[in-house]
Amino acid sequence: MTQQQMATTAPSRAEALRGLCGGSVQLPGDPAYDMARSPWNLQMRDHPAAVAYPAFPDEVAEVLRAAAAAGLKVAPQGTGHGAPPLEGRLADAVLLRTSAMTELDVDPDRRTVRAGAGVLWGDLTDIVGRHGLAARHPSSPDVGVVGYTLGGGIGWYARKLGLQCNAVSAVELVLADGTFVRATADRDAELFWALRGGAAPLGVVTAMEFEVFPLATVVAGHLSWDWTAVERVLPAWVAWCADAPEEATTSFRLLDVPVDDAIPAELRGRRIAMIDGAVLGDDAGAREVLAPLRALRPEFDTVARVPAASLVRLHLEPEGPTPAYASSTLISGLPDAAVARVVEAVGPGSGTRLAAAELRQLGGALSRPEPDGGALSALDGQFLALGLGLGGGNDDEWDRQRADAARFLSAVEPWASGRQYLPMLDERTDTRKVFPPGVHARLSAVRRAADPGGLFLAAHHEGTRVPAT
Secondary structure (H helix, E strand, O other): OOHHHHHOOHHHHHHHHOOOHHHOEEOOOOOOHHHHHOOOEOOOOOOOOEEEOOOOHHHHHHHHHHHHHOOOEEEEEOOOOOOHHHOOOOOOEEEEEOOOOOOEEEEOOOOEEEEEOOOEHHHHHHHHHOOOEEOOOOOOOOOEHHHHHHHOOOOOOHHHHOOHHHHEEEEEEEOOOOOEEEEOOOOOHHHHHHHOOOOOOOOEEEEEEEEOEEOOEEEEEEEEEEHHHHHHHHHHHHHHHHHOOOOEEEEEEEEEOOOOOOOOOOOOOOEEEEEEEEEOOOHHHHHHHHHHHHOOOOOEEOOEEEEHHHHHHOOOOOOOOEOEEEEEEEEOOOOHHHHHHHHHHHOOOOOOOOOEEEEEEOOHHHHOOOOOOOOOOOOOOOEEEEEEEEOOOOHHHHHHHHHHHHHHHHHHHHHEOOOOOHHHOOOOOEHHHOOOHHHHHHHHHHHHHHOOOOOEOOOOEOOOOOOOO
16 A cells, blocks of 8 residues: 555545445445445444446456555455454445346256345345255345355254255455456466365355255144243254254254244244254155154244245344354364353353344264365264344444353363364454364465455455454
8 A cells, every 4th residue: 555545545546436336335424334334233423435336347357447546455245144253343445345246047957056146045046946946045034145145054954965065166256456257166276275164254255056856845834932941942952953864953952032023923032942844755754754853842833844935034133234243163072061052051040131042053074074075064063153233233242142152152162172162153254273284274365366456345354364344
C-alpha cells in the first residue's frame, strides 16, 4: 500500500469501485448500504469500505482489480452465516456478495448439479427433489450451497455418504489477479484439492458442480421428550449410536423452543430433549434401527417416510436473518462421565440460556478419509458438540450465551479429539486446530500461490497465534 493510499480513508479509496457491477456497488452513505452490508447473522455490525454485488465472473474480476488498485482487501461472502470470524476487520475491505449468481442446472441423467455461488440449499433441494434426487445438504434451507460445501458439509446422509465437499467435480472461481479458473481433478488439481473443505479464501467461487443421488423419500423425523428426561434419554442415545448402522445419521439436542408459527404447536415455548435425523433404507429396516429409541417412550414421534426434499427443514433452524452465536468442538466419545457433565452443564437446573446444546452423530463414512477427497476428507471425532445462541438482544445477554456455550464445551473437553470443524465455529481460530500438519502446510502453500499479495481476508488465522482483532 502506498503512502498516498494510507493517507486516504478506505471509503474514499472505494469510490473507484462506484459504477462497477452495473451500479450494484454500495458505499457508506448510500441509501442501500446498510441493507447491503448486513449478513444473515445479524450479530455482525461491520461497516466495510464498499459492498459489491457482481453477477458474472467478469464483474468479479473488475471488482478484484479495482480493490487491489485502491489498496483494499476483499472478503467474499454468500449468505453471511459464517461472517462472525471477520468481525472488526472489514473497514479496509470490499465485501463481495455473491448472492446475484443464481444459476442452477440439474442433469437428472448424469445425476449432477451446477450451482452458482448465490444458490441456497432450500431452492436446490426442492428442484432436485422434482427429479427424485437428493443432495448432501445441511440442516437449514437458507445456507448457501457454495459456502457450506467449501467448508466440508455435514448433512443427514453424512454417515453413509461422507462430506458434501467430496461430492464436488468442478469449481469455477476468479483468482486475486482476475484470472478465471475451472478447477477439476484433471486441471488445476492442487487448487481443486484445496477448495474441497479447505475453507481458505483462494479466490471468489462463482459456481460449482457436484453429484447428487437417487432418493425420492426417506424415513426421517424427530423423537421428543420434556427436557427433564435427559438423564434417561441421552445415555441411551449414546449407547445406540455405538451400534447404529451407517444408514442412520442423527443428532441429540436440548432445545429452548421459541414461540414461532413455523414450529409445531406442541413444541412451542418448551424445553425439550430431541433426537432427530434420517435412516436410509426400507421401512422395515428403519423400524428395527429406531426401535431402541422408541422404547424410551417419546412424548412426540414424527418419524415417518417423507419426501427427501423436506429434510432441509427437519432441524427447525431459524430462516431469514437472525442474530446467532455458534461454538463447537469435535469429541472422540461420550462415556458415562461425559454424559453426566453434559447434563450438569446444560440440563435442567443448569440455568443455561442456550437455544440449543447439540451433539451431532458422526462416524461411519465421515471417519474414513476418501482416497480422492479434498483437504477435508474425514472428521476426527465420533460426535460434534455445538452450543447455539439465538437472538441475544443486548451485549450482556450475548456474553451470557457465550459463557453458557463455553461451559457446555468445557464439559466435554476431556474427551475432545483436538480438532475443530470451522463451519460451526464463530470464534476466529488457528486453522492448525482443523487440519493435520501436512494438510495445513499444503493448504498454506496453495493459498500463497493463488493469492500471493494477500488480497483476500481469511476468516481464520493460519499461523501459530491468533492475533487480537
